[in-house]
Amino acid sequence: MQIQYRDPSLPERRRSTDTWAYHFAAIIQSAEIAIVSKDLDGIVTSWNPAAEQIFGYTAQEMIGQSIRRVFPPDRLWEEDLILSKVRNGQHVHHYESQRVTKSGMAITVALTISPISDASGKIIGASKIARDVSEEREFRRAVERAKDQFISNVSHELRTPLTSIKAALKLLEMGGSRNDDPRSAALFRIANDNAERLLRLVDDLLDFQRLEAKTTIDLRTCRITEVVRPAVESVSALGELRSVELLCDMAEVSDDTAVMADPTRLQQVLLNLLANALKHSPRESKIQIKVAPEGNDLSIRVIDEGSGIPEDQLERIFERFEQVDKTDARHEGGVGLGLAISRNIVEQHGGRIWAERNDAKKPGAPGSTFTLILPCAAVL
Known part of the structure; x- marks a missing residue:
């Protein structure tokens, strides 16, 4: 005779779960922001009343259809990038973009996108919160x-x-x-x-x-080669004048590697880093510019052979009106805003920038390394 154990609390747990699901569904239905779910192919699986109001499509018109239906033609690539991040378990926070309503009107939406997992933890789709x-x-x-x-x-x-x-x-x-x-x-x-x-x-x-x-800041998809190479070329004459060799290493990226960036502002950052490196580089030295992928990001490093930055000033130099050596201001005309401006630009790109002493990584190595990390976009 087989004895089966029956958990007396099971009906209560089921009622609790059903009650929670009911309340959760009610919240979604009454929310004033669009709450949408889709599978990993971008097919819509749920569409709340706020989404109907914002985009003009009813749930019946959208469920089972591709979410690309509300994308402008020039932004279809965004969905591939978003789904790629979702499949990797990444979240997309506070992302502003353009979408198109049923009537054809372009609107600006703020998006937050999160992966959806099943009971086993496998990612099966994404939830999207959108606000006009x-x-x-x-x-x-x-x-x-x-x-x-x-x-x-x-x-x-x-x-x-x-x-x-x-x-x-x-x-x-x-x-x-x-x-x-x-x-x-x-x-x-x-x-x-x-x-x-x-x-x-x-x-x-x-x-x-x-x-x-x-x-x-006007973000768009741009090839990293079209940003880095002109910046290096712009300071090459100054490098020759100061007898400093500029070495640009982009072997680890292709001509189609892209970032979401404002090319003019990103070049401004690189020009500032290169100008600083030249200012502190002795004659007959080298400055290396290395571009390489790092996971879902892209790194740009400017490595000089100057005297290096004191350990206690590695973070302070990114503050307004801060300089490593105040005598540089008198000789070079600097006012200590270049790196503060650069960090501001980089952060608006969703990236990071910092400085390190080379001898901290390799004993005896002179100079400093400035590292810039930017989110990678889809390859063009």
Whole structure:
């Protein structure tokens, strides 16, 4: 005779589970944000009333259909990238993108996407939370345009008199030289140099203010080679002038390796890192630029053979107005904003940037390594 054990609490557990599922379903149905689920092929498996309101399609029209139905033609590649991340168990947080409603209207949505697993832990799909932020974004753009206009006016008002002062000082310096007055010429030269430094300071401050307002980042899919190579070429002449060799190693990536980036701003970061490396590199030394994949990310390293950065300043140099050696500001015209601006740009790209001493990794190795990590996009 086989004796079967019956758990007396089983009906209660089932009732508890059913009650929880009922409440969870009610929350999804009454939520004011779109909550959608799909399988690993992008086929919609659930579509709540808020999704109907935002996108214009009913649940009957969307369930069983591809989620790509609400994608603009130029953003279909995003779904492949999203599904790739989901299959790897990754989450996509606070991602803004464009979608298209049933009526054909383009809207801006803020997305959060998470993998869905079955009872065994196997990933079987994804849940998506979407919120229409079109009005919010338009409001932000209006505010940003007002800030841009203000910054533009300030820039004009500050630069115009400074440029005039600089030109007048240059003329006076030339006049002093013709009159064989070395002391006057030297004083005019000092004043002219400081006017030039002040102009650079104004430019840096205005650039940092623009970045603080986050008005200048325009992310798109771009080939990493089209970002790195022009940046290296831009400083190659300066490298030759200083007898510093620039070595660009991109052997581990293909010409089609891509990142989601603003090419102009990312080049600004690389140019700043390369300019700093050149500033601190001795003659007959080398600067290496290495680009390589790192999991789902891409790394860009700028390695110099300079004197290196003191251990206690490796993080401080990314703060505003901080420099390794304050004498560099006097000789090179730096104001300590370049790395702060660079970190701001990188963080807006969803990446990271930091500095290390080379001798910390390899005893006796001179110089510093600046590492930039960016999320990789789908290969073009």
